[in-house]
Amino acid sequence: MGVIEINGVSKSYGQLKALSDISLEVGQGEIFGLIGPDGAGKTTLFRIMTTLMLPDAGSGSICGLDIVRDYSRIRRIIGYMPGRFSLYQDLTVKENLDYFATLFGTTVSSSYGTIREIYSQIEPFRDRRAGKLSGGMKQKLALCCALVHKPAVLFLDEPTTGVDAVSRKDFWTMLSRIRESGVSVFVSTPYMDEASMCDRLAMIRDGKIIGTGTPAGIVSGYPYRLLAVEGKRMYPMLKILRVAEGVISCFSFGNSHHLAYDPAKTGKEALLKTMHAAGFDDCSVREIVPGIEDCFMQLAGK
Amino acid sequence: MWKYLLEKEFKQFFRDPGLPRMALAFPVLMMLVFPFAVSMDIRNINLAVVDNCMSRESSLLVDKCISSGYFRLVSHGYSAEDAMRLMDDNKVDAIITIMPDFDRQTALGRGLPVGIKVNTVNGTKGSLGSQYILQCVRMYFSDRNSSAGMASAQSADISEKYYFNPGMDYKLFMIPALIVIAITMVTAFLPALNIVSEKEAGTIEQINVTPVSKTAFIVCKMIPYWAIAFFILTACLIIAWAVFGYVCRGNVLWLYLFTVLDILVMAGLGLLISNYSSNAQQAMFVIWFFAVIFMLMSGIFTPIASMPDWARFITYFNPMRYFADAMRAVFLKGSTPADVWYDVAGLGVLGTVMVTAAILSYRKSE
Numbered sequence: 001m002g003v004i005e006i007n008g009v010s011k012s013y014g015q016l017k018a019l020s021d022i023s024l025e026v027g028q029g030e031i032f033g034l035i036g037p038d039g040a041g042k043t044t045l046f047r048i049m050t051t052l053m054l055p056d057a058g059s060g061s062i063c064g065l066d067i068v069r070d071y072s073r074i075r076r077i078i079g080y081m082p083g084r085f086s087l088y089q090d091l092t093v094k095e096n097l098d099y100f101a102t103l104f105g106t107t108v109s110s111s112y113g114t115i116r117e118i119y120s121q122i123e124p125f126r127d128r129r130a131g132k133l134s135g136g137m138k139q140k141l142a143l144c145c146a147l148v149h150k151p152a153v154l155f156l157d158e159p160t161t162g163v164d165a166v167s168r169k170d171f172w173t174m175l176s177r178i179r180e181s182g183v184s185v186f187v188s189t190p191y192m193d194e195a196s197m198c199d200r201l202a203m204i205r206d207g208k209i210i211g212t213g214t215p216a217g218i219v220s221g222y223p224y225r226l227l228a229v230e231g232k233r234m235y236p237m238l239k240i241l242r243v244a245e246g247v248i249s250c251f252s253f254g255n256s257h258h259l260a261y262d263p264a265k266t267g268k269e270a271l272l273k274t275m276h277a278a279g280f281d282d283c284s285v286r287e288i289v290p291g292i293e294d295c296f297m298q299l300a301g302k
Numbered sequence: 303m304w305k306y307l308l309e310k311e312f313k314q315f316f317r318d319p320g321l322p323r324m325a326l327a328f329p330v331l332m333m334l335v336f337p338f339a340v341s342m343d344i345r346n347i348n349l350a351v352v353d354n355c356m357s358r359e360s361s362l363l364v365d366k367c368i369s370s371g372y373f374r375l376v377s378h379g380y381s382a383e384d385a386m387r388l389m390d391d392n393k394v395d396a397i398i399t400i401m402p403d404f405d406r407q408t409a410l411g412r413g414l415p416v417g418i419k420v421n422t423v424n425g426t427k428g429s430l431g432s433q434y435i436l437q438c439v440r441m442y443f444s445d446r447n448s449s450a451g452m453a454s455a456q457s458a459d460i461s462e463k464y465y466f467n468p469g470m471d472y473k474l475f476m477i478p479a480l481i482v483i484a485i486t487m488v489t490a491f492l493p494a495l496n497i498v499s500e501k502e503a504g505t506i507e508q509i510n511v512t513p514v515s516k517t518a519f520i521v522c523k524m525i526p527y528w529a530i531a532f533f534i535l536t537a538c539l540i541i542a543w544a545v546f547g548y549v550c551r552g553n554v555l556w557l558y559l560f561t562v563l564d565i566l567v568m569a570g571l572g573l574l575i576s577n578y579s580s581n582a583q584q585a586m587f588v589i590w591f592f593a594v595i596f597m598l599m600s601g602i603f604t605p606i607a608s609m610p611d612w613a614r615f616i617t618y619f620n621p622m623r624y625f626a627d628a629m630r631a632v633f634l635k636g637s638t639p640a641d642v643w644y645d646v647a648g649l650g651v652l653g654t655v656m657v658t659a660a661i662l663s664y665r666k667s668e
Contacts, residue, residue, distance in 0.1 A: 050511050072513060080511040086504030090317050091310065102306040103512040145508075 003028050003153055003184040004049065009058035011044055018044045019207045022058070026153075026186055026200075031179050033198030034188040035296065041207040042188040043083060046157045049186070050080045063152050076104065079146035083158040085138050089131030093122055093141055096130050097148060104149035114181065115144045118174060136167040143174065147183075154178065156187040160194065172197045192293035203296050210299040215292060222290040222298060224248055224260035227268060231275075231283030240278050244271060251297050258294055303514065307522035315526050325488070329534040332480045333541040337473035344430040349373040350385040350394040355404040359446075363400065363416075366445070367438040372431075389421050396420045396431045408446070474548055478629040479602040481538045485531045485561055486596065486622055490568035490575075491589045493524045497576035498585040516664065524569050535561055551636035559639065560628045563649040567621040570656025577663045596622040624648035 002025035011019040019041045026032040034042055047053040049060060051071035060067040065074050087096045094108075097119070101108045112119070122140050125133065130141060139159065146154060156175075160168045172194065175185055179199075187198070195201050195215055202212040211218055229250075231237055238257055241250045246266025250259040261271070268285050275283050316322050349367065353360050367373050376394050377385060388394040399417035401407070407415040418435050422428030497520065500506040509519055535557065542548045550557060571592065579585035597603070599613065600622035606614055617623045628645035631637035639646050 052507065052510055075511055075513050078511065080508070082504055082507050084504045086508045088310075088314065088505060089503070090314055095310070095313070099306065099310055100508075100512070102303055103509070103514045105303065105513070 002026050003030075004032070004060070004062055004186060006045075006049070006060040007058055009045070009048060009055045009060055011041075011048060011053070011056050017207055019048075019055075022204075022207075022209055024202050024209065024212060026184055029179055029182050029184055030199045031175055031185045031187060031197070033195055033201035034186070034204055035190075035192060035195050035201055035292070036188075036204035037190055040204045042204060043157055044207075045204070046080075046082075046155055046186075046188065050078060050155055051075060076149070077152045079149070079151035079154045081142050081146040081154075081156045081159060083161060085142060087130050087138075087142060087145060090129060092127050092129050093133070094126040096141060097144055100145040101148045106149050108148065111148050111150050114150050115147050117177060118147070119144050135163060136170075139163060139167070139171065140174075147178070151183065153184045153186060156185065158188055158190065160189055160191065168194070192291070192296060195292040201292075203299060205296075205300045210302070211295065218292060218295050219290055222295050224298070225263050226288050226290045226294060227259045227261060227271065227285050228253075228256040228288045229259055229271070229275075229283060229285050230256045231280055233280065237275070237280055237283065240275070240280070241271075244274050246270070249298065249301060251294075253293070258288070258290075258297075260294075260298065304518060304522060307514070307518065308525060311522055311526045321492075325530045325533070328484055328488070329537040330541065332484050333477070333538050334545065336480055337476050337546070344427050344434070345372055347373050347395045347427065347431045347434065348376045348393060350377045350379075350388050350397045351375065352380065352382050352385045352397060352399040353378060354380060354402040355400050356380075357405045359405050359408065360400045362446075363439065363442045364398075366442040367398070367435065370434065370438050370441075372434045386419075389419070392421075392423075394421070395424075395427060396435060398435060408443070473546060474634065475630070476602075477538070477542050477546070477548060478633040479600075479626050481535060481557075482564075482600075482602065482622060482626045482629050483597060484534050484538065485564060486568055486625070487593065488534060489524075489527050489531045489565045490572040491593065492530075492572075493527045493569065494572035494575040494579075494585055494589065495582060496523055496527075497573070498579050498582050501576070501579075502581050520573065520664075524572075528565055528569075531561060531565060532558070548633075550633045552632040552638065553636075556632045556637075556639060557629060560625060560632070560645070560649070563646065563653060564621060564625040566653035567649055567656050570653060570658075570660045571621075573660035574656065574663060577660065596620055599623065600626050602626050618648070619652070621649060621652045624652075 004024070004026035006022055006024050009019055009022045010017070022041075022045060024032075034045065036042055044053070048055050049062065049067060051067055051074050054068060062074050063077055065077075067074060088099070091099065097108050101111065108115075118140050122133070122137050122144070125137065130138065133141060143156075143159070146156075160171055163171065168191075175187065175197070179185055189195075198215065200212065200214050201218070203210050203218075211221075213221070229237070229241060234252065234255075234257065238250060238252060241247060241257060241259055244266070246262045246264075248260040248262060250257050259271070261267070268287065272283070272285055275285075351364050353364070364375070364378065368375050373396075377388060379385070382397075382399060385394065385397045385399075389397060397417075397419040399419070401415035401417070404415045416439060418432055420428045420432045420435075497506075500509075510516070539550065539554065539557070575585055575588050575592075579588060599606075599609075599617045599620050601617065602622070606617050606623065609617070624645040628637075628639075628642045628649075631642045631645070635641075
């Protein structure tokens with residue numbers, strides 16, 4: 001049985017359907033990623049799972065406890081770190097930590113083992129007010145506060161949004177250490193490149209799960225061959241590529257276009273020829289392995 | 303856990319750059335500045351005298367008016383037009399016109415040969431001004447008659463006695479009311495703003511996922527403000543005694559009891575406001591709405607009895623009406639809750655309704 005089980009959960013805000021028929025399962029000691037763009041319904045799903053909101057339909061459980069009926073018991077065994085920094089800015093690092101420890105009926109010293117590794121990094125600033133910490137340190141403090149009562153499941157809503165690349169990497173390292181201590185981690189992110197750090201992930205778009213699996217499984221499920229096309233005048237090129245013979249889809253990915261094609265109808269040489277004919281002399285085409293983002297685009301386009 | 307929740311609220315309160323100073327400055331200001339500023343004692347009424355008689359008698363009348371301390375003589379002349387022009391220019395609030403045959407008429411005891419004109423652009427000043435003039439004229443005649451040793455129709459002595467506030471001292475009248483305003487502001491509106499700001503900061507979300515019950519959290523949020531309310535009440539009473547020499551006529555405990563009742567109502571209202579506002583700006587606006595209505599319709603500044611029926615009806619839903627009435631009754635008259643049972647009932651009913659509504663809407667937002 002999974003640590004988190006969600007069955008057919010739906011939620012609407014008036015006319016807007018935020019979540020429709022969401023089902024997923026997270027196993028013990030897993031880092032489960034929820035990946036999707038802004039407005040896909042990630043935070044709504046978090047709020048339902050953390051018992052802050054009731055679903056319109058469907059059911060769910062955390063460690064076997066019902067998310068509606070047993071909400072007060074669930075609150076004792078989960079740690080939640082909302083997307084926004086929501087600790088008391090006018091309390092010091094230590095006071096914040098003590099506060100949350102007390103709310104859960106525990107003390108910092110008794111759970112020191114769980115948070116030591118992260119807390120040791122901010123301990124030199126224990127008497128500084130939380131509002132005066134840097135972004136990375138705030139995040140570490142928030143993580144400590146979410147872990148201080150040794151939760152069985154940790155919910156992190158977009159923990160890396162607005163954090164620099166180095167801190168993001170550090171953060172994922174911290175998460176894998178937390179996972180080693182047996183805590184299941186449910187994390188959401190809008191960054192596709194973080195997907196590979198998860199044990200398993202679900203891709204969400206417009207309130208629907210469009211794919212789940214391990215990162216490798218999702219990538220291997222990609223049905224087409226993929227080419228990266230580079231050159232000058234990228235935008236006119238995109239328009240031509242999209243209507244070329246045998247092209248299934250073509251999306252702009254930073255400084256190249258990722259192009260899915262049908263090998264029976266076209267290929268690297270044929271496309272190059274088409275582009276030359278259209279006046280794009282300087283373009284280069286190479287075969288690539290699909291990434292999570294390619295899979296997301298493909299599944300989202302279905 | 304309650305202890306720690308409270309400790310945190312007090313910590314935050316004292317760490318706030320403005321709040322502790324405000325809590326201290328508020329009662330002091332209320333007590334030391336406002337009783338003078340909001341006084342409705344009318345003084346310095348600018349007076350013009352049009353003296354067509356210019357006799358010893360007429361100047362005695364003028365002296366009488368000036369020595370009352372309410373008036374400031376601006377002009378003393380013959381011309382009614384000049385005096386009128388002064389009033390048009392807003393330099394004069396009242397004109398006394400003394401007829402040419404003032405001496406003769408008064409000696410004969412035939413009516414009052416005096417005309418009074420009052421500028422009532424400022425209604426209070428106007429009506430009180432004419433009252434004062436009448437009083438002065440009356441005093442003049444009674445003096446004159448007694449000195450002449452004659453009894454006449456005009457010497458019908460009218461004596462007034464003001465109960466509970468013998469000197470008609472407006473400050474004494476206002477002090478309990480100012481306490482009411484201070485306590486209401488602190489207990490209803492500050493906690494509402496505090497809760498809404500936790501909403502804004504998202505911290506309330508973080509608390510909601512902990513096993514702490516919302517009730518415990520909210521009650522702990524309000525307790526510091528209740529403490530401040532009692533602090534303000536005590537400070538105000540001490541200032542009233544030390545600075546003005548006023549002491550509460552009734553049992554001081556009743557003042558505290560009514561404060562507790564008012565807190566009940568106001569806490570409910572504060573929680574209601576915070577439930578329906580998602581940011582401080584919204585809450586602020588709603589608070590203004592209630593604060594202004596509560597104050598203007600409380601009977602603190604204008605007597606409820608002189609309001610039109612529909613307005614009087616509205617005051618029945620105003621907790622400040624009951625609280626102010628009770629505080630004044632206890633402070634000035636020495637009443638007990640049994641004497642002002644209607645205030646107890648009013649606050650009790652409103653409190654029950656508010657708290658119930660607050661709890662219901664609070665549950666719904668969960």
